[in-house]
Amino acid sequence: MPPPSPRLRGEVSCAAACARGHVMTVVTRFAPSPTGFLHIGGARTALFNWLYARGRGGKMFLRVEDTDRERSTQAAIDAILDGLTWLGIAWDGEPIYQFARSARHREAAEQLLAAGRAYRCYATPEELAQMREAARREGRSKLYDGRWRDRDPREAPPGVKPAIRLKAPLTGETVIEDAVQGRVVWQNENLDDLVLLRSDGTPTYMLAVVVDDHDMGVTHIIRGDDHLTNAARQKQIYDGLGWSVPVMAHIPLIHGPDGSKLSKRHGALGVDAYRAMGYLPAALRNYLVRLGWSHGDQEIFSTQEMIAAFDLPQIGRSPARFDFAKLENLNGHYIRQSADADLLAAIERVLPHLADGAELAAKLTPQLRQQWLAAMPSLKERAKTLLDVIDGARFLLSGRPIRLDDKADALLTPDAKALLGAVAAELDAVDPWTAETTERAVRSFAERKGAKLGAVAQPLRAALTGRTTSPGIFEVLAVLGKAESLARVADQATSAKLEPRVG
RNA sequence: GCGCCCUUCGUCUAGCGGUCUAGGACAUCGCCCUUUCACGGCGGUAACACGGGUUCGAGUCCCGUAGGGCGCGCCA
Numbered sequence: 001m002p003p004p005s006p007r008l009r010g011e012v013s014c015a016a017a018c019a020r021g022h023v024m025t026v027v028t029r030f031a032p033s034p035t036g037f038l039h040i041g042g043a044r045t046a047l048f049n050w051l052y053a054r055g056r057g058g059k060m061f062l063r064v065e066d067t068d069r070e071r072s073t074q075a076a077i078d079a080i081l082d083g084l085t086w087l088g089i090a091w092d093g094e095p096i097y098q099f100a101r102s103a104r105h106r107e108a109a110e111q112l113l114a115a116g117r118a119y120r121c122y123a124t125p126e127e128l129a130q131m132r133e134a135a136r137r138e139g140r141s142k143l144y145d146g147r148w149r150d151r152d153p154r155e156a157p158p159g160v161k162p163a164i165r166l167k168a169p170l171t172g173e174t175v176i177e178d179a180v181q182g183r184v185v186w187q188n189e190n191l192d193d194l195v196l197l198r199s200d201g202t203p204t205y206m207l208a209v210v211v212d213d214h215d216m217g218v219t220h221i222i223r224g225d226d227h228l229t230n231a232a233r234q235k236q237i238y239d240g241l242g243w244s245v246p247v248m249a250h251i252p253l254i255h256g257p258d259g260s261k262l263s264k265r266h267g268a269l270g271v272d273a274y275r276a277m278g279y280l281p282a283a284l285r286n287y288l289v290r291l292g293w294s295h296g297d298q299e300i301f302s303t304q305e306m307i308a309a310f311d312l313p314q315i316g317r318s319p320a321r322f323d324f325a326k327l328e329n330l331n332g333h334y335i336r337q338s339a340d341a342d343l344l345a346a347i348e349r350v351l352p353h354l355a356d357g358a359e360l361a362a363k364l365t366p367q368l369r370q371q372w373l374a375a376m377p378s379l380k381e382r383a384k385t386l387l388d389v390i391d392g393a394r395f396l397l398s399g400r401p402i403r404l405d406d407k408a409d410a411l412l413t414p415d416a417k418a419l420l421g422a423v424a425a426e427l428d429a430v431d432p433w434t435a436e437t438t439e440r441a442v443r444s445f446a447e448r449k450g451a452k453l454g455a456v457a458q459p460l461r462a463a464l465t466g467r468t469t470s471p472g473i474f475e476v477l478a479v480l481g482k483a484e485s486l487a488r489v490a491d492q493a494t495s496a497k498l499e500p501r502v503g
Numbered sequence: 504g505c506g507c508c509c510u511u512c513g514u515c516u517a518g519c520g521g522u523c524u525a526g527g528a529c530a531u532c533g534c535c536c537u538u539u540c541a542c543g544g545c546g547g548u549a550a551c552a553c554g555g556g557u558u559c560g561a562g563u564c565c566c567g568u569a570g571g572g573c574g575c576g577c578c579a
Contacts, residue, residue: 033579068578125577132576141505142575163577181508190506190575198577205579229507229574252509252572259571287515290528294516297527316516318509319572326515326529336542382541392540442538457538469540 026058027219030084030091031098031209033065034076037270038083040322041224041254041262044288048251049222050089051289051310061216062091066099067208083271088281088303096216098208105203108211108241109164109196117240118196120162121148143192164197166237174232179249179312181225186232194233206230210237218246222312225250249312252292252319262322276353278385280338280346283331291320300333332384340376343389344369350386360390363397371396375479378471395465395476400484401491408462412492416459421493422449423456424486433482435474442474463492 028049032042053060062084066072077095084091112118123131132142149167156162169188176184196207203211209230213221228250238245256262274284286301293316295301295309335343348364351357372379372393383389395402404412412420426445430437446456457473464476464485477485 031579035579065579071578121577123577128577136504139504143505165577184507186506192575195577200577202577204577209579224573225508226573227579230579232507250508255572257514261572290515292515297517299515299528316509320516321514323514323529329529332542378541381543439538446538452538454538461539467539471540473538 024219025217026053026056027061027217028053028058028222029061029063029213029216029218030089031063031065031212031223032080033068033071034073034080035068035071036076036079037272038080039262039270040274040288042080043083043087043089043271043284044254044291045223045251046084046089047087047285047288048249048293048310048315049220050091051307052220052222052312053092055307055310058219059092061093061096061218063096063098063212063216065205065208066097067102067203067205069099072099079270079272086275086281087271087285096212098212101208101212101215102203104215105208105211106197106201109203109207112166112196112237112240113164115240117167118164119149119167119193120153120156121165121193121195122153122156122160122162123147124160141190143190144194146193149193161199163195163199165193165195166233166240168193168233168236174235176228176231176235176245176248178228178231179220179247180252180315180317181228181250182317184228184232191232191236196237206233207237210234210241210243213246214238214241214243220247220249220312222249222251224253226253247312249315251315252317254291255319255321257321257323259319259321272353275350278350278387278389279327279331280334280386283327283334286334287327287330291322292316300330328384335380335383335386335389338380340373340380343376343380343386344373347386347390354387360397368396371479375471375475378475382471392471395467395470396479398466400487402466402488404462404466404492405468407468408466411458411462411468416462417493419449419451419456420459420463420489423460424489424493427477427482427486427489430482433478433485435472435478438477439474459492460489463489 030042030046030049032038032046038046050060052058062081064072064077064080066077081095109118113120128144131145131147135142144165148162148165153162168191172188174186174188174191178184194206195204197203212218231248231250235245254262271284282303285303285306289301289306289310290299293310293314295314298305298309301309338346348361351361354360375393375396376389379389379392382392423442423445426441427438430441442456442460443453446453449456458468461470461473461476462468464470464473464480470476480488
């Protein structure tokens with residue numbers, strides 16, 4: 001028999017399920033602890049779980065790991081639900097709150113105790129801290145030394161409430177067949193007796209996760225590989241309880257651009273921050289799915305495509321670095337791909353999340369909406385984010401006389417202003433007023449003057465938009481309309497006569 | 504300190520022992536298009552961390568080294 005591949009990815013439990021004689025329904029879960037926002041790494045984990053379940057007709061549950069009463073907040077729960085919703089990741093059923101299930105967790109601990117797979121530990125936190133300190137000083141392992149493992153409970157110091165610890169195997173090895181990491185082996189002497197129930201009777205994370213995943217029928221645990229060591233300890237709890245272990249898939253973490261831990265400066269922001277930066281959910285999903293996972297050379301995935309293509313064997317084992325430039329490029333792609341009306345709707349949705357959003361929303365009259373829509377085809381060509389689209393539309397939003405930026409101002413020399421006066425007269429005769437008719441007029445004007453088109457177009461752009469870059473100048477003319485265009489040109493042309501530039 | 508994981512262009516990755524003079528995408532550089540900025544088109548620079556094995560043959564398998572990451576709580 002040939003030696004088994006070191007990466008048995010997924011085959012293990014499939015075989016187990018098939019042996020049970022029925023088709024296994026895939027159940028995944030996303031289990032954030034509500035101690036902060038939904039960060040980008042969590043969003044990717046949720047995405048992977050969602051894609052895996054959706055691609056197999058399975059379910060993805062959301063479990064809020066709120067057993068840490070001190071640090072869990074409602075605001076964080078809201079932020080996580082809001083983030084997932086915005087990203088378009090829909091969980092099945094109602095969110096499950098772990099804290100509410102503590103009675104069941106306690107029951108499992110009692111079961112372990114009754115079976116002799118757990119014991120009461122009367123060591124105080126101070127005592128344990130001392131033990132670790134001594135271990136550190138002597139260069140020994142900081143693991144719990146099992147001092148109460150075989151001790152007679154009658155020796156328990158009076159008044160000390162015990163914690164319940166798992167009686168983990170002392171010898172042999174604990175093995176995880178991970179769908180991403182392959183076969184990972186721990187010598188049991190490197191794993192200690194973890195706490196199942198705290199001395200106040202509340203369950204620890206390690207116990208709660210195992211019990212919940214089992215009770216929820218979770219078949220595939222897809223999570224960050226910061227949990228890989230936990231997987232070994234959880235395996236021991238599964239064994240103690242006599243339960244089968246779900247398929248595990250520990251995905252590498254996302255790092256910052258320098259390879260270190262992802263910091264806020266690097267993109268470890270809540271997904272709400274990405275929304276406020278003008279990224280589209282579809283773009284973020286596409287970017288995230290390609291971080292650590294690939295499907296040949298394919299870069300662009302519709303939601304349907306990624307659901308169909310996503311699978312565990314194509315997940316890499318090395319951590320990926322977060323790269324804003326690629327996200328931007330992808331976002332630009334999705335913006336260009338969007339229908340004009342959808343884009344405007346997306347902008348209106350993001351307005352409440354922007355600093356000057358209310359101000360902008362107030363300006364969105366039906367007429368302005370029409371103009372914006374008309375300008376959208378050329379606006380989206382030039383934008384990487386929704387913020388860019390908004391910025392590109394500033395010339396529509398600002399009233400006369402428009403403010404010129406420095407470059408535009410420098411461009412409007414006395415000569416240029418004179419030229420504007422002349423071209424204004426030309427444009428005044430144009431009717432009907434369209435991009436085509438204005439272009440014809442301006443081109444023929446430039447030709448007669450023996451000037452390059454740019455020599456006329458740039459001053460026009462400055463006068464019309466207040467900037468030196470903008471959508472095509474004839475589109476600007478058309479969108480602005482004849483009256484507004486001529487007025488803006490006149491604003492600059494006449495100011496030349498009234499206020500000759502000094503110096 | 505102990506345990507576990509990782510290492511292909513700057514970045515995301517393809518590659519599952521010969522088809523690799525290592526492919527794609529982003530970024531970058533150049534050219535073209537052009538009224539600006541973009542978009543688009545064409546082209547260029549650029550990588551198998553290092554050292555040993557195994558093999559007729561290694562980016563692909565094994566072992567070291569170096570570097571990076573994660574974990575080691577009565578946190579999750």
